[in-house]
Each structure stands twice: as structure tokens, then as C-alpha cells.
Amino acid sequence: MKKNLLITGASGFIGSYLVETALLKGYNTIAAVRPTSNKKYLQDPAIHFLELDFKSDQTLDHAIREFVDRFGKIDYVIHNAGVTRANKNDEYDQVNCDNTKRLVHALQRNTQIPEKFVLISSLAAYGPAKNESPVKATDAKEPLTAYGRSKFKAEEFLYSLKDFPFVIINPTAVYGPKDKDVFFLINSIQKGFEVYIGNKQQLLSFVHAADLAAAIFIAMLSDVVGKNFLISDQQAYTSQTFNQQIKSILQKKTLSIVMPVAIVRTVAVFAEMVGAITGKVPILNRERLKEFEAPNWAVDSSEISKLGYQPKYNLEEGLNNAIQWYKEQGWLS
Numbered sequence: 001m002k003k004n005l006l007i008t009g010a011s012g013f014i015g016s017y018l019v020e021t022a023l024l025k026g027y028n029t030i031a032a033v034r035p036t037s038n039k040k041y042l043q044d045p046a047i048h049f050l051e052l053d054f055k056s057d058q059t060l061d062h063a064i065r066e067f068v069d070r071f072g073k074i075d076y077v078i079h080n081a082g083v084t085r086a087n088k089n090d091e092y093d094q095v096n097c098d099n100t101k102r103l104v105h106a107l108q109r110n111t112q113i114p115e116k117f118v119l120i121s122s123l124a125a126y127g128p129a130k131n132e133s134p135v136k137a138t139d140a141k142e143p144l145t146a147y148g149r150s151k152f153k154a155e156e157f158l159y160s161l162k163d164f165p166f167v168i169i170n171p172t173a174v175y176g177p178k179d180k181d182v183f184f185l186i187n188s189i190q191k192g193f194e195v196y197i198g199n200k201q202q203l204l205s206f207v208h209a210a211d212l213a214a215a216i217f218i219a220m221l222s223d224v225v226g227k228n229f230l231i232s233d234q235q236a237y238t239s240q241t242f243n244q245q246i247k248s249i250l251q252k253k254t255l256s257i258v259m260p261v262a263i264v265r266t267v268a269v270f271a272e273m274v275g276a277i278t279g280k281v282p283i284l285n286r287e288r289l290k291e292f293e294a295p296n297w298a299v300d301s302s303e304i305s306k307l308g309y310q311p312k313y314n315l316e317e318g319l320n321n322a323i324q325w326y327k328e329q330g331w332l333s
Contacts, residue, residue: 002028004071006114008052008103009081013178014120014171014209016041018078021213023047028071032063032081041178052081054099060106067112074112076220079103080120084147085281085288087272092150100154104164117166118220121155123205123230124148125170128294134205134236136300137170137228144290155228165225169216172232172299176209176318177325184283186323189246190332194254197292198261200240205232205299208318211311218307229304233311233318236298245316249323261293 005022009015010031022029023046031042032052039049050067053059067074083095100119107113127142129135143149158166175182188195207215215231237245247254268289271282291297301309313321326332 002026003075004028004030004067004073005076005078006030006032006050006067006074007078007080008032009079009120011037011039011042012080013176013180014174014212015080016178017176017209017213018080018216019047020044021210021217025217027076030067030071054081054095054102057102057106057109060102061110064106064110064112068110074107074114076116076118077103077107077114078118078120078216078220082120082151084122085283085285086147087275087279087281089146089287092146093153096147096150097153097157101157104158104161108164113164115165116220116225117158117164118216119154119158119166119168120216121151121168121170121228122148123170123172123297123299124291125151125155126230128291129203129296129298132296134296134298134300135230137230137303144294145287147287159226167219167222167224167226168228169212169219170228170230170299171212172205172207172230172297174207174209174212176322179209179322181283182322183326183331185243186246186250186319186326187332189243189252189254190250192252192254194243194247194256196239196256196258197264197289198258200238200256200258202239202292202294203236203296203298204239204242205236205297206242206315206318207232207311208313208321211313211318214312215304215309218309219304222307224307227303230299230301231304231309232299232301233314234301234305235315237315242315245319246323249316249320261289264292265289 005027030048052063127144143152268286272285275282
């Protein structure tokens with residue numbers, strides 16, 4: 001019998017990779033979506049869909065009972081649903097923390113505690129490194145932003161539970177085909193502009209979405225419970241090195257601009273004001289600016305490596321893969 005795997009946030013960038021990996025590994029894959037979710041990247045006929053509404057306990061109970069009636073026991077859950085940008089800080093807590101609590105409580109109420117519950121958190125829950133060393137899974141968590149704090153609260157909730165098997169995944173910056181955030185930077189370089197905030201030497205870490213999905217399944221199937229795993233490609237890069245890799249692949253020369261933080265902060269305030277009027281969440285805001293100001297976001301992913309994780313893509317290979325996809329899809333000329 002195939003194991004039943006429920007994946008929340010399945011229609012998103014990372015979610016689509018999780019679904020694809022689950023199908024390749026032979027799971028009975030149930031993609032939890034909203035009625036308004038775009039299923040563009042969920043076209044495989046082997047995918048089962050389940051509408052999961054976090055608005056109330058009743059709607060969650062109904063969804064879980066529907067799952068059991070259709071597929072049987074919930075064997076695994078990868079909780080990937082969340083929000084990374086919001087116009088109001090309260091929304092981060094409501095979606096990233098409160099919805100995690102509601103889902104776990106619903107699983108408990110309906111006696112559907114899985115073999116493993118995997119929470120997809122973020123490096124933001126830890127915050128940046130405090131010195132020149134990379135962030136380690138055992139480091140104290142001091143998130144800088146409302147987004148990071150909401151992920152941290154969800155993690156603390158899981159650690160407060162008894163007899164509930166979970167692991168927490170803290171990815172660094174994720175990129176790859178279908179991603180829009182790193183594409184924004186790639187597209188800027190394609191147009192001849194290379195923009196830095198503060199300086200060019202901020203330390204960063206990255207992971208290709210396919211490698212992240214592989215790491216998540218390694219953690220899910222391990223005997224480990226009650227632990228955080230930081231995920232990266234096991235390297236650290238400066239922001240300048242990152243941009244140079246993109247320029248090399250695109251064969252582009254750029255105008256390099258280092259923008260003072262004070263000026264960018266003014267731009268962020270203006271962007272927030274526009275977002276409040278239009279209802280659209282700006283790419284840059286004062287919360288996001290805190291991340292650009294921090295000097296070191298490199299991570300130590302040795303804990304997941306001990307379980308056999310080896311990334312397929314280094315940065316050059318991963319960016320090549322993503323850029324080729326963007327060109328094929330017409331995102332890049």
C-alpha cells in the first residue's frame with residue numbers, strides 16, 4: 001500500500017517541487033489547496049486534491065474526515081502553507097503560526113497523528129549569524145522580522161507538544177525554475193542593473209528548490225524527531241559573487257549601484273504606503289530591509305548532511321538551470 005502524504009501550500013513554488021518529488025517517490029500524494037489556488041504547476045493526473053480551509057476548527061475537521069474517507073490514514077504531513085510577505089504584521093502570525101496550531105489540533109482531535117509532521121519554516125526564524133561563523137541549528141533563535149518571529153512561534157508551539165512526531169526545516173534563500181523572487185534580481189541584471197543595499201559583501205547561502213525537496217524527504221523519513229534542520233547547498237557566497245555568477249551566465253555587463261541604507265529605507269516607506277492603498281504587498285519594505293542590513297546569512301547544514309543529504313546543484317549549476325527555464329518560458333528574452 002502506498003503511504004498517504006498530505007502537502008499543504010502545494011500550489012506554491014516550493015510546494016510544486018514537494019508534490020513532484022512525492023510522486024517520483026511513489027507516495028499517494030494529496031495536495032492541499034484553496035478554491036482560488038492556481039494549479040498551473042500541478043497538472044499530473046496522479047495528484048489528488050483536498051480543499052483545506054483554516055478559517056475554523058469545523059472546516060478543518062471536515063477536510064480531515066474527507067481525507068480519511070477518501071484515502072485512509074494520514075501517514076505523513078508536510079506543512080508548507082504560509083505567507084512570506086504581508087501588508088500587516090498580524091497576518092504573519094495568523095497564517096504562519098495560528099494556522100499551524102489549528103492544523104495540528106485538528107489532526108489530534110481526529111486521531112490522525114502522522115508518522116511525521118514536517119514544518120517548513122525559514123532561516124528567518126533564527127535570524128542572521130551573530131559573528132563571522134555560519135548559523136547553526138543549535139544556535140539561539142533571534143528573528144529580526146515579523147515574518148521570522150511568526151515562524152519562530154510556530155516552531156515553539158511544536159516543541160511544546162508531547163507525543164507528536166515532528167521535524168522543522170529551515171531553508172535558506174530558495175531559488176530555481178518557477179521562483180519569482182530571485183528572478184527579479186536576474187531580470188534586473190539582464191536589463192543591465194546590479195543593485196546592492198549597503199555593501200557588496202553580505203554573506204549569503206542558497207539552495208535549489210529540487211535540493212530542498214530532497215532534503216525535506218530525507219528528514220521526513222529519518223528516525224529523527226523534535227529537531228531543526230538548516231538547508232543550503234553547503235556553501236556561502238557574497239552578494240557580489242552571486243551577481244557575478246548571474247552576469248557570467250547571461251554574458252551581461254552591468255551598471256553597479258550601491259544604495260545607502262538610509263535612501264532605501266525612504267523608498268521602503270513609500271512602497272509600504274503605496275501597498276496600503278493598492279492592497280498589493282511590495283517586494284521591498286522596512287521589514288525586508290532588516291534582512292538586507294544583516295551582514296551574515298550563511299548557514300551550517302551539516303546536520304542534514306549527516307543523514308545523507310548531498311545537494312545536486314552548486315550555485316552556478318542551479319542558476320544555469322533556472323535561467324534556462326526562464327528563457328524557455330519567455331520570462332527572459
